[in-house]
Amino acid sequence: MKKITKLVALAAISTMILPVLAGCGSKAPTQEAPIKVAVAAPQTGDYAEYGTGFKNAVNLMAEEWNAKGGVLGRKIEVVVYDDKNNGEEAATIAEKIASDKSISAVIGHFASGVAMAATPKYQETGIVNISPSASHADFTKEGNFIFRNNTVIxxxxxxxxxxxxxxxxxxxxxxxxxxxxxxxxxxxxxxxxxxxxxxxxxxxxxxxxxxxxxxxxxxxxxxxxxxxxxxxxxxxxxxxxxxxxxxxxxxxxxxxxxxxxxxxxxxxxxxxxxxxxxxxQFFSGSTKPEVSKFVEAYKAKYGSNPSSLTAQAYDSMGIILTAIQNAKSTDRAKIRDEVEKIQYSGVTGATKFNENRDSVRPFTVVKIEGGKFVEVK
The missing domain is CATH 3.40.50.2300 (Response regulator)
Structure with a gap:
């Protein structure tokens, strides 16, 4: 009887020890995959300055969110594509982005004509596309996943x-x-x-x-x-x-x-x-605290003042990340719904989208004086 009791006790101890030993030998839990946002714009060629500005601004916004824990508890990753400001290249890139289900949204492209070569695929596959620069009236007419964070021409x-x-x-x-x-x-x-x-x-x-x-x-x-x-x-x-x-x-x-x-x-x-x-729609010399903070951060990291279009790319990323946070999801359709109804306070001012998914903001008149941009009062 004593032998049986000892065997039962040993078996009980073994069942408690084995999970502990197994845990000691296992790997730490893997983090959830990052939330990806694509930037598609010219990184090479004559208009690389604009695409580089988009990339820099979007990365800066991602870093700021990541420093606060990311979005939905996940790290944000920016995926950059060089469309060379070419329509054929943009269409090919749109295919890649749209088919990559790990990408939640896309910021780009730069030129209206190039952007409009990519929008059919974004609309067809249902992924939010915000352009910080496309101004052609027909850009957003492709469909309800296409947004313009710029003024209609x-x-x-x-x-x-x-x-x-x-x-x-x-x-x-x-x-x-x-x-x-x-x-x-x-x-x-x-x-x-x-x-x-x-x-x-x-x-x-x-x-x-x-x-x-x-x-x-x-x-x-x-x-x-x-x-x-x-x-x-x-x-x-x-x-x-x-x-x-x-x-x-x-x-x-x-x-x-x-x-x-x-x-x-x-x-x-x-x-x-x-x-x-x-x-x-943006003046880097503004004394508004949110603008000054952005300009200082951008200049410290990249060595130059952000342009108006660069600032619009920065806010475009903020809009997308806020939409994901509000949707509590990376589902592309849910992100779209949140972008459509967003009222976002950014460095370019208060942004909302009208019924055509065009942003609505006032203009500032700027001129070059003494070798720098100044606001015309």
């Missing part, structure tokens, strides 16, 4: 014309545009608005992207009596245009768009950048 064009007429007090307006879908569309809107708002269109010049010699265009605009030129092109066009034009007419004024509102413009045009005006 018709609204920005009106702001540009109002700067020419009201801020600068000029009536005789010339237009120079780049021969792209965006440039041609923008020029058409600007010309119509000039007439509607009481200005006089004196001439319109079109150039191909990469133009170096603007003398024929300057001659035509100057002969037509242009007092101000609204330039529907990026900084790599506006900088040499301003330099060459001011050698002929030092009094000429320019109004650019947000895609030319870049430190690179000042570096390329130098003193000839003085006085160029822009409608902008």
């Amino acid at each position: 018709s609204i920005e064009s009106k702001a540009a014309v109002e700067i020419a007429l009201n801020t600068l007090g000029k009536k005789k307006i010339g237009v120079l545009s780049v021969k792209t879908d965006w440039g041609t569309n923008t020029a058409g809107i600007v010309k119509k608005l000039i007439a509607e708002l009481g200005g006089e269109l004196v001439d319109h010049q079109e150039i191909v992207d990469g133009t170096v010699d603007f003398s024929p265009n300057i001659s035509q605009l100057n002969s037509a009596g242009a007092e101000v030129v609204i330039v529907a092109a990026m900084y790599n066009t506006l900088a040499p245009l301003a330099t060459q034009y001011k050698a002929v007419n030092k009094d000429i004024q320019f109004v650019g768009f947000s895609n030319a509102y870049s430190q690179q413009l000042i570096e390329l045009a130098k003193e000839n950048a003085e006085g160029i005006h822009f409608p902008a």
